Amino acid sequence: AQSVTQLDSQVPVFEEAPVELRCNYSSSVSVYLFWYVQYPNQGLQLLLKYLSGSTLVKGINGFEAEFNKSQTSFHLRKPSVHISDTAEYFCAVSEIHGTSYGKLTFGQGTILTVHP
């Protein structure tokens, strides 16, 4: 079984400032890692994913994340945020192998609020 912990439930930041949203996971098997974004009253949209290879992953909207296997972390970063980045962000993991049928385990979410 896997678990995901998003260390901050809310992150306020000023426009054009950098931001980091933290995610730690626990799993006894190898996993894929994902970050999703949810705007109010909408479904989830994939920001980026780590499957294998380079540990630095670039996604949409200028976001990137770094996979750190030794620290079991997958923190999301953006060097300069915009008002439009205000949303809730979810970290998720999924077993690469096994009988999990592709199920995702999500963290509790981090609400990013960008102030002018």
Added chain:
Amino acid sequence: SQTIHQWPATLVQPVGSPLSLECTVEGTSNPNLYWYRQAAGRGLQLLFYSVGIGQISSEVPQNLSASRPQDRQFILSSKKLLLSDSGFYLCAWRLLSNEQFFGPGTRLTVL
């Protein structure tokens, strides 16, 4: 292209009434499908998943049930709604490498 439709978009129901939420997908065949619930202030909870027609797996014991009558149709139901069933319900399907593609969601309020 890949599309998920969820119907209705919003729903207000009294306690004890029945429920039927529908999810249909386009642009794929024989998908793995998932129902999630997002309650206020909480993350996403996986409720059911289906790997094919008539095949349903339940993740948590609850007041809800799911059915998959057709390859690209996934239905979430209840015979009698509880207040605790309120939330935002999301349907998703599995893409390559376990990435999931989400629908627009249904906001359910039980009064």
